[in-house]
């Protein structure tokens with residue numbers, strides 16, 4: 426393995442943080458956490474623009490996961506929280522990082538929504554950004570780290586797909602109706618879903634920490650996207666349940682508004698060119714195997 430590093434992880438109490446911190450520690454790295462609450466080793470208050478001064482002392486790599494959940498109705502105040510919790514927090518980290526004698530590397534969460542909502546063709550890290558609120562959020566979120574990049578620090582942006590976990594995220598929300606045999610495709614089911622198992626996402630972060638030539642955007646998705654129709658059938662098969670009840674696009678829009686249109690109805694086939702070219706090995710590249718392992 427590479428030299429053990431000292432890492433500061435924000436948002437470590439969410440879905441991705443706990444297994445990521447556990448794997449980093451198991452690999453011999455020292456992990457400190459930065460949280461709004463007492464559960465963190467260090468505290469910050471993003472809205473007030475304050476953080477523990479010593480949080481970054483001796484830190485080699487920042488992993489920035491923190492951000493207000495996007496899975497809520499996007500009222501004006503929710504939109505502001507979703508955006509500012511990411512951009513303002515990044516600015517706090519960047520300002521503190523630039524004051525360190527040795528400026529740490531930065532690995533920030535980001536999303537495949539960077540590429541927009543509906544792309545006819547597959548996209549990779551070279552593709553242009555797209556439209557929509559979440560694309561704007563990811564652009565500003567990644568952009569907030571620009572001063573670090575300008576200072577020569579290694580910056581990685583993990584453009585993450587739909588994370589498969591029974592503990593949270595999209596899959597956990599889909600499970601109750603599917604378990605009752607009330608699941609089905611969403612809309613016409615043709616929209617492409619770019620997914621990644623939680624296990625492989627954690628491994629991709631570890632890869633980015635340890636492979637110090639990794640820089641810039643990294644699409645954190647499995648090698649093959651699937652249509653919602655295929656995802657639905659596969660989930661039904663894994664749960665041994667029928668999937669006969671489609672959820673019409675109009676109902677999704679009525680129930681969830683723009684949030685639904687930009688998430689479950691979005692059509693993005695994302696290619697993980699960076700991970701593939703750098704020799705990353707997926708443990709769960711097959712959807713059925715990944716779902717069985719996640720559930």
Ligand SMILES: NC(=O)c1ccc[n+]([C@@H]2O[C@H](COP(=O)([O-])OP(=O)(O)OC[C@H]3O[C@@H](n4cnc5c(N)ncnc54)[C@H](OP(=O)(O)O)[C@@H]3O)[C@@H](O)[C@H]2O)c1
Nearest residue numbers: 436438439440441460461490491492493510534536585588
């Ligand atoms: N899960 C996915 O499918 C997925 C897909 C694409 C991108 N991502 C991105 O990856 C990151 C981590 O994902 P996750 O699923 O682990 O997120 P999560 O479960 O929602 O947890 C995020 C953490 O961020 C902190 N946080 C929440 N609201 C905040 C606010 N208003 N201001 C500051 N901090 C706040 C919390 O940590 P403390 O309470 O400790 O402060 C929380 O535990 C997120 O930024 C997410 O947008 C996730």
